[in-house]
Amino acid sequence: MGNCLGSSAQVDNFNSNPTSASGVSKVGSGGKIGHSSNLSSPIVSTSSVKSNNQSLPTARSEDEILSCPGLKAFTFNDLKTATKNFRPDSLIGEGGFGYVFKGWIDEQTLCPARPGSGMVIAVKKLKPEGFQGHKEWLTEVNYLGQLHHPNLVTLIGYCVDGDHRLLVYEFLPKGSLENHLFRRGPEPVSWGTRIKVAIGAAEGLSFLHDAESQVIYRDFKASNILLDAEFNAKLSDFGLAKAGPTGDRTHVSTQVMGTQGYAAPEYVATGRLSAKSDVYSYGVVLLELLTGRRALDKSRVGAEQSLVDWAKPYLGDRRKLFRIMDTKLLGQYPQKAAYTVATLALQCLNPEPRSRPKMSEVLEELKKLQDLKNANKGFKNISSPMRSPMSNHHSPMQFTTSASPLSSHRQSPRVR
Ligand SMILES: Nc1ncnc2c1ncn2[C@@H]1O[C@H](COP(=O)(O)OP(=O)(O)OP(=O)(O)O)[C@@H](O)[C@H]1O
Numbered sequence: 001m002g003n004c005l006g007s008s009a010q011v012d013n014f015n016s017n018p019t020s021a022s023g024v025s026k027v028g029s030g031g032k033i034g035h036s037s038n039l040s041s042p043i044v045s046t047s048s049v050k051s052n053n054q055s056l057p058t059a060r061s062e063d064e065i066l067s068c069p070g071l072k073a074f075t076f077n078d079l080k081t082a083t084k085n086f087r088p089d090s091l092i093g094e095g096g097f098g099y100v101f102k103g104w105i106d107e108q109t110l111c112p113a114r115p116g117s118g119m120v121i122a123v124k125k126l127k128p129e130g131f132q133g134h135k136e137w138l139t140e141v142n143y144l145g146q147l148h149h150p151n152l153v154t155l156i157g158y159c160v161d162g163d164h165r166l167l168v169y170e171f172l173p174k175g176s177l178e179n180h181l182f183r184r185g186p187e188p189v190s191w192g193t194r195i196k197v198a199i200g201a202a203e204g205l206s207f208l209h210d211a212e213s214q215v216i217y218r219d220f221k222a223s224n225i226l227l228d229a230e231f232n233a234k235l236s237d238f239g240l241a242k243a244g245p246t247g248d249r250t251h252v253s254t255q256v257m258g259t260q261g262y263a264a265p266e267y268v269a270t271g272r273l274s275a276k277s278d279v280y281s282y283g284v285v286l287l288e289l290l291t292g293r294r295a296l297d298k299s300r301v302g303a304e305q306s307l308v309d310w311a312k313p314y315l316g317d318r319r320k321l322f323r324i325m326d327t328k329l330l331g332q333y334p335q336k337a338a339y340t341v342a343t344l345a346l347q348c349l350n351p352e353p354r355s356r357p358k359m360s361e362v363l364e365e366l367k368k369l370q371d372l373k374n375a376n377k378g379f380k381n382i383s384s385p386m387r388s389p390m391s392n393h394h395s396p397m398q399f400t401t402s403a404s405p406l407s408s409h410r411q412s413p414r415v416r
């Protein structure tokens, strides 16, 4: 897919309305935060984004965005046929903004194909909820039409037909990280896979942040990290993405949008958005990978509802960390590496955005862990296997309970 170079300039009028935390509202079941839009036109600004050494336009009209040569404009009928009429048995997921269906198209012509033949696609059908939905749909077409990287999901095309707004993506067979970490059913995710996913997602974010004109992703969370058959991570959902600050500016002031539990506190409080807001959200996902707990879990009581509040006291203490580690790992993780990841998470969650590391720095640290693991592979037979902290006496459930500061007598996993 090539980059689409448009020429017309449109004003970015999303930037002028910082809002206070008290004004934040929730939308949808997924704990989305945001404000209903009072914007006057569906304008998407990319503020001269550059990536892949290509200059992207300052701002483009809807026509320019939709005529991106790498994207196919599907008709609604095409997608109806490709998904077996959006039948419930084609449904693979549901989010706050729409339903996702599995479908099939011909690899060459991209025309609908017989179910089970050709290329598998994921079709997101937005709930018809007016202008805000259209704006995010267009933002996603704009960014994903232009940004290409192995750790970003590939957008194949779109459909605009009356009130219908759809997006057509490559199909990621393992679904989202959220499904693997929190839902019952799939095999527990191993430590090595967690690190692989963390690295892939960090690669995706670094690519966005380090583009010649920065892109802030704004909705980094487990459900937006999709996984291919080999657990390579790909970021999806660019509806909230935003051009980063230019010149000497440290942030852009914008509407507070995102997902509760993941959004950086200073952004929620002031509307000041920077790449460091993404870094905070990344820190939350690192915690989810370590603990197997959701960023926000209303089914828990008190301080345990917020993963950050609950986990923070344990992250900087090597001897306490094992108490919050995901029991589904059954202790099968290198303690030293877990501590490194916990320390990184703590740095990403620093309340002061300037003190958070850059994504490229986080990535570098995580890659060292993977390199170390690969280097140790040859010595597998002589290195001590990891022992579960509860393997002697305790079941995983008991271990979960022991994550309370009151019970500090349990044995921690051995260092590898
Ligand atoms: N390209 C894809 N390939 C495979 N599964 C996908 C794909 N895109 C989405 N899904 C599945 O559909 C689910 C719903 O995705 P969607 O982006 O609509 O919602 P969400 O991320 O869960 O929530 P939100 O509305 O807050 O973004 C995902 O969690 C994933 O399981």
Ligand SMILES: [Mg+2]
Residues within 6 Å of the ligand: 095, 223, 224, 236, 237
């Ligand atoms: Mg999503």
